[in-house]
Amino acid sequence: MSEEKSLHFIEEIIEGDLAAGKHQSIITRFPPEPNGYLHIGHSKSICLNFGLAKKYGGTTNLRFDDTNPVTEDTEYVDSIKEDIKWLGFEWSNEFYASDYFDSLLEFAVQLIQKGLAYVDDSSSEEIAQLKGTPTESGKDSPFRNRTVEENMALFMAMKEGKYKDGEKVLRAKIDMTSSNMLMRDPIIYRIKHAHHHRTGNKWCIYPMYDFAHGQSDSIEKITHSICTLEFIPHRELYNWFIEKLEIYPSHQYEFARLNMTYTVMSKRKLLQLVNEGHVTSWDDPRMPTISGFRRKGYTPNSIRNFCDKIGVAKRENLIDLSLLEFCLREDLNTTAKRVMAVLDPIKLIITNYPANTSEILQSENGPDETMGNRDLHFSNELWIEREDFMEEAAKKWFRLAPGAMVRLKSAYIVRCDSFEKDAAGKISAVYCTYFPESKSGSDNSGLSVKGTIHWVSVAHAATAEVRLYDRLFRVENPSSEEGDFKDYINPHSLEIIPNAYIEQSLLSADLNDRFQFIRKGYFCLDKDSTKDRLIFNRTATLKDAWVKEVKKG
């Protein structure tokens, strides 16, 4: 009895191709432009391309689409490689479109010789003018009928640097009346006297995306070139070049990109968030970048599972952030080490426990017994969470209140006898008696309580900064709202707690560790931490049935 998981449309295409003997094995590629940081949407593409190759015994190339020297930089190359590796994938080859500049030039020459490309002296405004609109067809350029010899000479002169930026372009000679705007004699080479991050100053002409991507696929013998829906109109051109150049016929397939609630995904918008200071950096834990999720404490496993669950199809989608959070909690629940930390403290004083003494208690590190135990210091003065005490108990309140009993996690049951307020009327301390015979693990008190709360011994607590992150936007789909998307930024997306009390075991926390602060959420150490000042990021909250109870009234 094996449960068959149905195939998505790209898997069906691949299985069909394999079954028909069209390919012996497949080759895919992940083709980022090194001009920015990868975001969660890219991880869908990464998981798809690498996942397909893995599933069908093929290989995947990492290819940087670096045909525009003015926007690209090695800084981005490095971060992209780091992010892919972190997600857990290995590429077979690391290629660059710029590796193929010589071949691409040769392809352009072939097109000219076949009378399928020409040099146009028009300005970009003139070219745009003659291009027409989606509803009106375009008109031929006055330079469209130059001879092969003239085009050859002109193109070589472009290459030699005889012209300034914008003076001339090389265009494919296709059809100015096509209903597909991309077929109206697309520009394939432009002049840019710019330094390229890999080829330096060798070139002053650079191929456009459409004259580089498909050919690069072909050179690498990519069998299935997978991209997002907005490239559908490019497919006709992609195939045209392959046909006219008579090169290896890679095929392009398109799927719907990932959109997610409470965030934005476009590079332009993410850039604005960084540049205008709404977040601190590209790897700010509120950013939907892979580096942002990493810094926030997400695991590669959770992101891969997420990408697996969202599926691959061709319709526009807006995935619930709660699905990503589910995948995260599913992973962290089994792996995160349980610890105690008090974020908003009030003091609990045990009046019948001897002062100036302490004992060491054992607490389990996690639900799995193999995770072992750790030591906890217990004494007569403890920090507990302010929200775990109520002056007048609400109905269904299981926590501390005058006369009520709770268990201190991994320690004793206590009963609240009284409390104290400061001048401002805020609770400053609660006084309890404890039941020595209720000690965790050897409880023979006969008492039973409904609530268990976390705590840290005042005399033994360490302190740390804790950063509580919430969703970056107040609305599900900021991009579809009226006005500017930035008007919908959540003003409370970050709350900083300068001095939380943490148990001592956290002093040896490592950047790779994942913790559950019991009852408070999942946390990890932030890279801003120093030896003297630890900083923890909240990765996610725990589900909280009590807040629902409160909302019900």
Next chain:
RNA sequence: UGGGUUAUGGUGUAACGGUAGCACUACAGAUUUUGAUUCUGUCUGUCUAGGUUCGAAUCCUGGUAACCCAACCA
């Protein structure tokens, strides 16, 4: 009075002419030394109007809606 793509619960995704399924969310309950986890259950769906067929989410025809295409960006 252009072309292209897509329409299945609140969200995402299956069903390939034959029982509308799965996951997330929401809600209710059980268990719980985390109001977590786990377990059980409940609600909600085939864009629309016709047609073909014993039988239609699926095929046909006509509507409707959303998204994409007019960078020397990718």
